Amino acid sequence: GAVVSQHPSRVICKSGTSVKIECRSLDFQATTMFWYRQFPKQSLMLMATSNEGSKATYEQGVEKDKFLINHASLTLSTLTVTSAHPEDSSFYICSATDRANTGELFFGEGSRLTVL
């Protein structure tokens, strides 16, 4: 299957700082990428959908100024958690669907964010 890579896999930061997480599709062009958040022992919660070259669409309750999403190319989307607080600590996962849009979703390995 197609490969989606996320970086970093783990990040620890101080409260008030900003953290950027990258999501790359390695062997296909991703017209659409999704960002999820997962709390311990819970399923994934969709945060936003990003399409290459356009603004992201955020789900209800997700602060767009808090979670900045950029999808500048067909292989890269970034999520920036701005002015992070301890409650932002979570597991963030991205996924992508290919240009042919077969409908299959491919997920990154996830990024564990810990805000001290």
Add this chain to the structure above:
Amino acid sequence: KQEVTQIPAALSVPEGENLVLNCSFTDSAIYNLQWFRQDPGKGLTSLLLIQSSQREQTSGRLNASLDKSSGRSTLYIAASQPGDSATYLCAVRRSARQLTFGSGTQLTVLP
């Protein structure tokens, strides 16, 4: 609003046993259904994708079925192995943005 339920929430079986994981959904107007496995602290690995026009998909020891009319999908794992231990998630997709995950079944295969 689509709701996806997975039963059981946790399952423990001895190695070699065949097992079935269940996924049910409330809205049958789906685009596709996808089964994933998630290991602790890791992302999701796609196992099988079933388009709405299909009834089943097979990959190795895995077989997934889809019955849209009854809002059900099953994931059959044959001859389970300790390496199959993980959380299995089903996700129902209605559109590009409308993807709903079940809460998962945590599988433990005992050696």
